[in-house]
Amino acid sequence: MLHKKKLFQSIGISFTAIVLLIASSLVPFLGQPLSAAAEVDHVTLTWESDPKTTQTITWRTEETELSGQVRYAQSEFTKSFPYNAQTLDATVERVATNLGNMNIHSVTLMGLKPGKRYVYQIREGSGWGEIRNFSTPSAKNDGFKFLVFGDSQSINYDVWRTTLQQAFKANQDVSFFTNVGDLVDVGQDYAQWDAWFKASQGVIDRIPAMPLTGNHENYTPERRFSQPVLFTAQLKVPVNGPESLRRQVYSFDYGDVHFVMLDSQIGEQVQFVPQILESQKNWLEQDLAATNKKWKIVFLHRPPYHNKVGGANSSVKRAFVPILDKYHVDVVFSGHEHDYARTYPIYNDQVVGSPGKGTIYVTTGRSGTKTYNDTAASEWNSFFYNPLDEPNYLVVEIKNQILHVKAYKQSGALIDAWSIDKNMEFK
Ligand SMILES: [Fe+2]
Known part of the structure; x- marks a missing residue:
């Protein structure tokens, strides 16, 4: 009985090791550490300024993440993204909550063109997160x-x-x-x-x-x-x-x-x-x-x-x-x-x-x-x-x-x- 238990424990350890090995082997293909996905959340769009030409992007991280960046481009340049993207640093604010401290990162993109679609990414650790998009209002005022x-x-x-x-x-x-x-x-x-x-x-x-x-x-x-x-x-x-x-x-x-x-x-x-x-x-x-x-x-x-x-x-x-x-x-x-x-x-x-x-x-x-x-x-x-x-x-x-x-x-x-x-x- 004892022998069987040890065997299962040993299989369990080997299985865990294999999973970790497979996971770590995926890292180069994904281009970022697996843990990075958990580092940025609550990605939020608002307008702090004029909706026609600006877009504010805000997100949350642990308090250990002291800086943040967004890179963005008009979507007509998506094929060459990110090579023609502009990159901006976020302002970072420490916020105390009942679940502990966290950092709120925020960037306002300025000088956007009306009636255009933009793509953006947030830096996550040593890589970049999901490519997201938003649109600016049309200049025509057509409803x-x-x-x-x-x-x-x-x-x-x-x-x-x-x-x-x-x-x-x-x-x-x-x-x-x-x-x-x-x-x-x-x-x-x-x-x-x-x-x-x-x-x-x-x-x-x-x-x-x-x-x-x-x-x-x-x-x-x-x-x-x-x-x-x-x-x-x-x-x-x-x-x-x-x-x-x-x-x-x-x-x-x-x-x-x-x-x-x-x-x-x-x-x-x-x-x-x-x-x-x-x-x-x-x-x-x-x-x-x-x-x-x-x-x-x-x-x-x-x-x-x-x-x-x-x-x-x-x-x-x-x-x-x-x-x-x-x-x-x-x-x-x-x-x-x-x-x-x-x-x-x-x-x-x-x-x-x-x-x-x-x-x-x-x-x-x-x-x-x-x-x-x-x-x-x-x-x-x-x-x-x-x-x-x-x-x-x-x-x-x-x-x-x-x-x-x-x-x-x-x-x-x-x-x-x-x-x-x-x-x-x-x-
Ligand atoms: Fe109420």
Whole structure:
């Protein structure tokens, strides 16, 4: 018996040795150490600057990886890539998390040409990682689509994975996606971000993510409030917001649209940013006054027009709605309630006859596992649906004078379709 056990042990050792031998013999063919694949993860595209001519690329490594590089080229030169590639060094930021320290690497490619496809690679150890690609917007301003996801906070991020991957598979021509806040359930628990970013790969490394924070980005594992530091460390959105709310409040232009992302986490953040509403109001007033874009779309996590029982967000509504009215914001997208609903056009807190006279407020549903039963249609809704059966997402298309919104279930069934036509509504 003992003899047999020793034999199996000996076979086991020999087998392990053979596997290691085969693995090490593959290294020269792969061109990089086998361990390199684990060194770079969470590859993420955002825009820190102008989408037409820049692309920000961010990734994560262990804290021992002190430097990072990206090389890139227009895809028409792919055949000769990497010989004509440009190489840039990343800025590296040490980030402390509940799972230990890590380094966040980020590069913004500048001077890109509109309407072009680019390929890029990230240095992984002594080699280079997967060849990925992205596209810059067309210079013609001939319309575009983007995806909107309601709260993805989950007990199982495979559900978020399915929602995102299905939405992208069905809409491969989208230019970017956004999440309306509560990307994760516990914002200072790195295990949740790890699951969220892993589930997002294949999309977030091909089209930019331009998300905003929700209340859950401000929670620690001990259920205390904090600033959303893991969100702002990893998601390199523009830094053009109020100084105390950098990367939480920002705006950017894409095509004929001016996008604004606000922060509605008043109770969670007032101890860190006492002027959270006043500073945003002043900034929003200036930001909207300065744009000459045809369309204005605003995102904020907590909806000014709520549906959930006891869910009124009075201070958010009082602060922002008069400014949204003054500059005639076309649509406001929110989350937090995990229901999908849209209001009639509203101006001065009254339902008005057409989108040319008011703003449509949309709550965007849920893209993760969390549902609520205590939500129902409000008097200001023209459509309401509680996605208890499966998660959902929105496809928004803007083409010249028309904005189309379609809400789909995760599996692709249509929930709602509506549009604003400036030819009709604004005469
Ligand atoms: Fe929320």
